Amino acid sequence: MSGGHHHDHGGGHHGHEPALHGHHHEPGFIGKYLFSVDHKVIGVQYTVTALVFLLVGFSMMLIMRWQLARPGEAVPLVGSLLSQLGITHAQTKALTNEGYNMLGAMHGTIMVFLGVVPLAVGGFGNYVMPLQIGAKDMAFPKLNMMSYWVYLSGGIVMMASFWANGGAAQSGWTSYPPLANTALSGQTWWLVGMVLLITSSLLGSVNFIVTIMHLRAKGLSMWRLPFFVWAQFVTAFLLLLAFPPLEAAGVMQLMDRVAGTSFFMPEGLIVSDKPTAWTGGGSPLLWQHLFWFLAHPEVYVLILPAMGIVGEIIANNTRKPLWGYTTLVYSIIFLGFMSFIVWAHHMYMTGMGTALSTFFQATTMIISVPSVIILTCFIISLYGARIRYNTPMLFALAFLPMFAIGGLTGLPLGLAASDIHLHDTYYVIGHFHYVVAPGTIIALFAGIYYWFPKVTGRRMSEFLGKLHFWPTLIGMNMVFGPMFFVGIVGVQRRLWTQTDYQLGQMTQYWVVFSSVGAAVLGLGQLPFIWNFFSSIFAGRKAEQNAWEATTLEWAAAPSPPPHGNFLADPVVVCGPYEYSVPGSPKDYCPQCQTSEA
Amino acid sequence: MSLLAQTQPMYWLPPDYSTHGWQIDQLINWMHVFMAVLFVGWGAFFTQCLVKYRYRRNPTALYEPIKAKASKVVEAAVVVIEVVLLVAFAIPVLAEYKNDPPKPEDNPFEVHVVAQQFAWNIHYPGPDGKFGKRNPKLVSDANSNPLGLDRDGDPDAKDDIVGNNEMHLPVGRPIIVKLTSKDVIHSFSVPMLRVKQDTVPGMEIPVWFTVKEGTSSDAIRETMIRTVAVPAAGANPRDFVLWCTNNIAVEDIKGSDGTVIVGKGREPSAEHLEALQKAGIGEIRVAPRHPVEIHCTQLCGITHYKMRGFVILMPPDEFETWYAEQAAGGDEFIEE
Numbered sequence: 007m008s009g010g011h012h013h014d015h016g017g018g019h020h021g022h023e024p025a026l027h028g029h030h031h032e033p034g035f036i037g038k039y040l041f042s043v044d045h046k047v048i049g050v051q052y053t054v055t056a057l058v059f060l061l062v063g064f065s066m067m068l069i070m071r072w073q074l075a076r077p078g079e080a081v082p083l084v085g086s087l088l089s090q091l092g093i094t095h096a097q098t099k100a101l102t103n104e105g106y107n108m109l110g111a112m113h114g115t116i117m118v119f120l121g122v123v124p125l126a127v128g129g130f131g132n133y134v135m136p137l138q139i140g141a142k143d144m145a146f147p148k149l150n151m152m153s154y155w156v157y158l159s160g161g162i163v164m165m166a167s168f169w170a171n172g173g174a175a176q177s178g179w180t181s182y183p184p185l186a187n188t189a190l191s192g193q194t195w196w197l198v199g200m201v202l203l204i205t206s207s208l209l210g211s212v213n214f215i216v217t218i219m220h221l222r223a224k225g226l227s228m229w230r231l232p233f234f235v236w237a238q239f240v241t242a243f244l245l246l247l248a249f250p251p252l253e254a255a256g257v258m259q260l261m262d263r264v265a266g267t268s269f270f271m272p273e274g275l276i277v278s279d280k281p282t283a284w285t286g287g288g289s290p291l292l293w294q295h296l297f298w299f300l301a302h303p304e305v306y307v308l309i310l311p312a313m314g315i316v317g318e319i320i321a322n323n324t325r326k327p328l329w330g331y332t333t334l335v336y337s338i339i340f341l342g343f344m345s346f347i348v349w350a351h352h353m354y355m356t357g358m359g360t361a362l363s364t365f366f367q368a369t370t371m372i373i374s375v376p377s378v379i380i381l382t383c384f385i386i387s388l389y390g391a392r393i394r395y396n397t398p399m400l401f402a403l404a405f406l407p408m409f410a411i412g413g414l415t416g417l418p419l420g421l422a423a424s425d426i427h428l429h430d431t432y433y434v435i436g437h438f439h440y441v442v443a444p445g446t447i448i449a450l451f452a453g454i455y456y457w458f459p460k461v462t463g464r465r466m467s468e469f470l471g472k473l474h475f476w477p478t479l480i481g482m483n484m485v486f487g488p489m490f491f492v493g494i495v496g497v498q499r500r501l502w503t504q505t506d507y508q509l510g511q512m513t514q515y516w517v518v519f520s521s522v523g524a525a526v527l528g529l530g531q532l533p534f535i536w537n538f539f540s541s542i543f544a545g546r547k548a549e550q551n552a553w554e555a556t557t558l559e560w561a562a563a564p565s566p567p568p569h570g571n572f573l574a575d576p577v578v579v580c581g582p583y584e585y586s587v588p589g590s591p592k593d594y595c596p597q598c599q600t601s602e603a
Numbered sequence: 604m605s606l607l608a609q610t611q612p613m614y615w616l617p618p619d620y621s622t623h624g625w626q627i628d629q630l631i632n633w634m635h636v637f638m639a640v641l642f643v644g645w646g647a648f649f650t651q652c653l654v655k656y657r658y659r660r661n662p663t664a665l666y667e668p669i670k671a672k673a674s675k676v677v678e679a680a681v682v683v684i685e686v687v688l689l690v691a692f693a694i695p696v697l698a699e700y701k702n703d704p705p706k707p708e709d710n711p712f713e714v715h716v717v718a719q720q721f722a723w724n725i726h727y728p729g730p731d732g733k734f735g736k737r738n739p740k741l742v743s744d745a746n747s748n749p750l751g752l753d754r755d756g757d758p759d760a761k762d763d764i765v766g767n768n769e770m771h772l773p774v775g776r777p778i779i780v781k782l783t784s785k786d787v788i789h790s791f792s793v794p795m796l797r798v799k800q801d802t803v804p805g806m807e808i809p810v811w812f813t814v815k816e817g818t819s820s821d822a823i824r825e826t827m828i829r830t831v832a833v834p835a836a837g838a839n840p841r842d843f844v845l846w847c848t849n850n851i852a853v854e855d856i857k858g859s860d861g862t863v864i865v866g867k868g869r870e871p872s873a874e875h876l877e878a879l880q881k882a883g884i885g886e887i888r889v890a891p892r893h894p895v896e897i898h899c900t901q902l903c904g905i906t907h908y909k910m911r912g913f914v915i916l917m918p919p920d921e922f923e924t925w926y927a928e929q930a931a932g933g934d935e936f937i938e939e
């Protein structure tokens with residue numbers, strides 16, 4: 007990467023330049039790669055850390071899937087190692103009940119808060135968004151750096167909790183009291199970790215909002231923003247508005263655990279045949295309200311950036327404008343608003359009255375409409391296209407039917423009557439995984455293949471990319487597809503084994519099938535890991551505009567972009583997806599005119 | 604997959620023995636039809652585009668946005684169908700399930716359930732029809748008083764019947780179950796009766812339902828008979844043990860000399876294997892001991908996965924006999 011000297015300082019067409027650009031010296035190794043304030047370095051740090059966490063979360067699930075398919079049998083390879091943490095049994099080396107609950111709770115937490123969100127927002131958002139809006143950096147580069155380090159500390163606290171007395175948290179990623187309040191010390195670590203992670207997201211979200219509002223290149227009006235930037239913008243608002251209640255709730259639960267308060271504890275609890283010390287008077291359901299007030303918007307935090315990525319890649323590889331760009335933008339804004347008033351659809355079984363549940367059923371049906379519109383826009387975008395089937399496009403296309411399955415299966419869960427049968431069964435696990443795994447994760451892979459040449463200046467191998475794509479798509483469907491059928495039969499989730507139950511026995515064949523799928527999925531990641539690392543050093547060199555794209559990160563910034571991003575300030579002259587403009591010599595017209603490749 | 608052969612696979616909704624469940628099933632089924640139609644519709648258009656608009660086949664992409672009336676139609680249809688599902692099905696079904704408690708003249712039978720880690724305490728009022736007060740201060744599993752009843756001081760509690768994990772119910776009569784928990788949140792779920800309700804400590808939440816007349820656990824068991832293969836000597840007994848768990852032999856399983864290896868109604872287990880193999884028995888027929896199970900659907904701690912209860916459905920007269928016996932046979936029974 008080149009140094010930080012060449013960018014000019016006259017530019018700030020929106021008033022303030024980021025503080026970063028005040029100093030001129032070349033940062034040393036530590037300043038450049040470790041405690042960097044450059045959004046690109048931070049983006050890469052986020053990406054790499056989040057990918058590692060995704061692998062960790064996935065590995066936990068492989069262990070659990072072993073247990074589900076082969077209940078009570080020694081965990082292969084790591085069985086002995088894990089017995090030191092109480093995750094596996096000292097003698098049999100099989101997963102213990104506690105171990106299963108630990109891995110389950112940590113899988114959920116890691117995947118959501120340490121994997122997908124940091125990758126989608128901290129990684130892609132940080133790296134790509136400033137480039138796409140023609141900014142030299144984020145508005146508050148130091149805040150940005152702090153956000154990463156707070157995130158990493160949160161991650162370390164979470165992982166360290168495996169060594170806590172009694173092991174890591176075991177109360178699910180939802181941590182419902184009173185169970186979570188009465189749990190061992192791992193839960194306290196979980197709460198501290200969560201407070202750090204939430205703080206990190208809050209720092210990030212403020213930065214994203216200010217950056218998008220104030221640091222756009224000349225000529226880049228809001229209605230010329232790439233769809234990805236819009237998605238990040240709405241996401242940032244969701245994070246900013248949804249996380250504070252959970253942060254408060256987290257602190258309250260922490261107080262219940264360590265300071266003897268009773269926010270979530272009712273009177274007269276008797277645990278393990280002994281009265282508990284809490285005075286009572288609190289409400290366990292209060293936690294659920296606070297938690298889901300965050301956690302429903304959170305699912306849109308998981309999905310919106312993915313939609314943004316898919317939008318970019320579809321426009322680029324259909325070689326035509328995204329169909330219904332304005333509709334798409336309004337849809338995600340509407341989704342954002344609505345996501346704040348559907349939370350209690352997670353709580354139909356808590357004894358809620360019919361008036362309240364009618365309200366939440368109605369809002370839930372309403373929120374499905376923009377999702378249908380978004381999907382429809384993407385699919386219509388394919389009409390009349392000139393589709394290039396490269397690896398990013400394959401992943402982006404696969405996102406569409408996968409997200410459709412995830413979204414549609416939310417409907418029966420959104421109606422309280424059908425939810426009576428389906429609530430807290432494997433159907434739920436199938437539903438949200440189709441949204442976040444074959445959905446979001448697939449879109450994130452698409453994004454990695456798409457922006458890799460920008461970040462490294464080299465391309466990933468197409469052959470290995472396809473070798474990654476097919477087993478991933480097939481493996482994911484093998485893992486998650488059967489869950490709908492297990493769930494519809496009525497088998498509940500979060501079980502160490504379902505084979506004690508009649509309905510569980512009658513669906514165990516699916517469980518085995520699903521575990522085989524997890525192995526396929528795992529093996530399918532090897533080409534990716536190899537491709538990722540080998541391409542950094544030995545990939546084919548990429549041009550500045552490797553995909554012949556219109557948006558600024560490709561049109562105006564070198565690959566990789568230098569400190570300060572652009573050689574000259576880009577000036578935007580048109581909308582984001584001017585592909586195949588009739589009469590134009592090339593099939594794409596970049597958004598800006600300066601610094602053409 | 605050997606497992607497929609040995610169990611009786613189930614593919615969709617489990618059988619339903621409640622009078623209200625068909626409405627839930629109908630809603631679930633219609634929703635899946637609707638979802639399938641949408642998905643296939645989208646999918647057809649999608650695949651057509653993927654094939655037709657390949658890079659090589661289509662020399663130039665379309666710049667002008669097409670006027671896609673179809674998308675408006677699809678979106679309008681989705682809205683209409685969702686409104687219909689919501690207004691015509693979901694809301695009324697839920698209202699009936701939640702807002703229509705059985706009236707006293709329908710002679711409902713009331714039973715209380717107190718969940719705890721990791722068991723269901725079933726509390727019947729006894730012959731006087733009155734529930735004794737549950738006093739948290741008296742609760743003691745160690746002294747066999749899991750509910751904290753005051754047997755001596757409280758006249759209502761004297762004849763109360765307390766069960767553990769086995770909930771006997773008469774069919775054809777409205778049932779009211781009042782649910783609470785001693786410790787953490789559990790969820791009382793009986794898939795084959797289409798009932799689910801969280802049990803929240805500090806709250807008492809009722810559910811009600813009626814079991815279809817003419818059914819009984821004994822009759823249901825007959826419909827769930829399965830064959831389980833006996834593994835060869837030296838082979839892994841894993842599957843055999845799994846598929847026999849909580850199942851009972853539907854007939855006496857006898858060796859060639861006529862000795863009974865597993866008696867009718869007993870659970871076959873690993874210890875019977877040798878004898879079964881010696882007798883050259885290739886497979887045995889079993890059925891669930893109690894086919895209608897109570898699941899706890901809320902993560903409630905370490906052995907959440909074992910928090911299984913049973914609903915034992917009885918014809919009304921049989922139930923009355925059973926109930927009278929329980930009341931006469933001492934103040935309490937703890938099974939299992």
Ligand code: HEM
Nearest residue numbers: 067110111114117118122178179180435442443499500501
């Ligand atoms: C890609 C591979 C993945 C596999 C094989 C997998 C598998 C599973 C399974 C089987 C469960 C249910 C465990 C149980 O109920 O006992 C589960 C739970 C869960 N998963 Fe995943 N998952 C994957 C990816 C993800 C991703 C990407 C996310 C989120 C972004 C995620 C979030 C969750 C959450 C929140 C839970 C619930 C945890 C809880 O019960 O507290 N998973 N996963």
Ligand SMILES: [Cu+2]
Nearest residue numbers: 302348349352
């Ligand atoms: Cu939700």
Ligand SMILES: [Cu+2]
Nearest residue numbers: 789899903910
């Ligand atoms: Cu429970």
